[in-house]
Amino acid sequence: MSNIKEKNNNNIINKEKEKNEIKEEVNNNINIDYDKPFYKDESKTIYKINQNPIIKEISIIKTKNNPPKRAYLTVDYSKNNNSIICVGGTNIFCEQCNKITEYNNKENIWNYWNNNDQIEFDLELSGHSSNLIRINNNEQIFIFGGYDNWKKEFTAQSYMINITNKAFEKINYNINNNEKNREFPLPRTYHSSNYDEDEQIIYIYGGTDMNINHIKNNNFQSVWAFYLTKRYWKKISISNPSPLGVPRGHSSVLLDNKLYIFGGVILFKKFLNKLFIIDLNKKKIDHIEYNKENNKNGIIPKPIAFHSAVLIDNEKMLIHGGLDKNYKAVNDCYIFYFKDFKFDKINIPLMPKLFGHKIVTKNKNKLYIVGGMESFKYVGDESLISKNEEKDNNLSNKYVG
DSSP states (O other): OHHHHHHHHHHHHHHHHHHHHHHHHHHHTOOOOTTSOEEEOTTSOEEESOSSOSEEEEEEEOOBSOOOOOBSOEEEEETTTTEEEEEOOBOTTSOBOOOOEEEETTTTEEEEOOOHHHHHHTOOEESOEEEEEEETTEEEEEEEOOEETTTTEEOOOEEEEETTTTEEEEOOOOOOGGGTTOOOOOOOBSOEEEEETTTTEEEEEOOBOSOTTGGGSHHHHSEEEEETTTTEEEEEOOSSOOTTOOOBSOEEEEETTEEEEEOOEETTTEEOOOEEEEETTTTEEEEOOOOTTTTTTBSOOOOOBSOEEEEETTTEEEEEOOBOTTSOBOOOEEEEETTTTEEEEOOOTTOOOOBSOEEEEEETTEEEEEOOEETTEEOOGGGEEEEEETTOTTOOSSOOO
16 A cells, blocks of 8 residues: 555656646747747846837739849839839849839839840849949949849949939949059859948948859958949958858848848858858958847847848848748848847738848838749739838828829
C-alpha cells in the first residue's frame, strides 16, 4: 500500500513539475500578436511600441491606358507634373520595356513618351537605378547602370532625362589629362542609389554583373559618388569591407550622410536580413548585430531580397515585400525607427506579395507601389497601389488625385 501511495505522490509531483515547466515555457515564449507588435525589455516586461498602425488603409487604383506589366523598373515622383514616371523594366519574357511611361494623377491615366532621343539611345534597361533631381524648380531624372537589353550587356552608362521637355542626355564623364587612369564604377545591375540634394551628389552601392568574382572586387565594395555639377565620379573606398562581398537586390536610404543598407542576396543564395550602416564621412561599415535575447531591436525582418524601401519624414524607413530564401514572394511590411533603432512589423490588409517593385512617395501622407512580380507572375502598373498614413484623417480609401 505504501508503494502505491508513494507512486501516486510521485505522479502528483511530476505532474505539478510538468505544469510549472509548461507555464515557464509559456511565459518565456509569449504569444505575440504580430499585427500589434510588442517588445520585451531587459526586465522581461512587455510594452507596446506602436499603439496604432502607421498605415491605415490601402487601395488598388484601376488606371487607364495601362503600360506593359513589368518588374525591375525605376519609379520617380514629379512634383511639378504631379505624376509618376517609370523607366525600363522587364516583362515575363525577359524583354525590356523601351517606353517611358508617366502616370497623370489628376486624370488617372498613363501616357507614353515618344521622341527621337529615346529611339536614338535605345533605352531598354532593367535592374538600373534612378533618382529625381530638382535644381531651381527644374526636374530631371538621373539613370545609372542596369542590364541593356539592346546591347545584351551590363552597363555603367548614365543618362539625364529632362522631365519638362522630355529630352535625353547621355552623360560623358569629365576626365582631365592627368587622370587617364582614374577608376570608374564597373557595369552593374540590382544596385542601389541615393541622392543628396544639399550636396548634389548621387551615391551608388552594391549590385552585380553576374561575375561572382566581382562582388568581392574593391570596385563593387566601394561607394561611388557622382558629383552632378562637375559630372565627376569619386570612389569612396570602405576601410572594413565585408569578406562575403556586397549584396544585390538590397535597399538603401540616405540619412545624415549615412547609408542604411538592408537585405539583399550574396552569391545568388545567401539571403540577408542584416542592417548595416555605411558612414560616408568615416568611410567604414557598421554591422548591426541584433539583440535577440531581449528583443531590443523589435521584430526582426526575415531575410529578403528584391524588396522595396522608402524613407519617411527622416524618422523611419518602410520596407515591403521581396523574395525570401525559398524564392517565394512575401507581403511582409516593416517599419524601422532610426531614433529607437527598432523594427516593427505592421499588418496592412490586401498588401500584395511582390518583388522587383518600387515604392515612391508623393508626400508624407501618401505612398505608391508600382510594378513588380507576384509569385513569379508580373503585376503591372494597372495594379498601382496607394497607401495612406494614419496621420492624415482626411484621406479616404478611394484614390484622390
